[in-house]
Amino acid sequence: MQQYSLQPDVVGHHYCAGPPLASFRLGQGFLILAAIPLSVAKNGFRIFTLSVLAVYVDPSFLHGRLHHQGGIVFFLVFLAGLSILLWLVRWAERKLMAQQPAVTKLATPIAVSKATPDNFV
Secondary structure, three states: OOOOOOHHHHHHHHHOOOOEEOOEEHHHHHHHHHHHHHHHHHHHHHHHHHHHHHHHOOHHHHOOHHHHHOHHHHHHHHHHHHHHHHHHHHHHHHHHHHHOOOOOOOOOOOOOOOOOOOOOO
16 A cells, blocks of 8 residues: 655755745645655556566565565665655756846835934834
């Protein structure tokens, strides 16, 4: 049974610094949505690897230690894919942020007054 991983959500929250879009960061949402195909690809890679090892090396790989306790190996594959995707999202966000004009003037000027003993609260 495949379980949802919170890792893309946490990574997206801490490393994606794009402009908020209706209080939801676009890069973070992309990472969360990309986690589903990455998980499927990771599981497919796991099945493929174990099958090839069972056919060409030893059939005991289908019920051996790598099958039952090798989750960390395949998790690292998922983590590498997520890291590459995170790097691409951050690169794209920096490009988008560089294209946006910086705010140089306020729409309405702020009244500045000096504090005197009469108007100091």
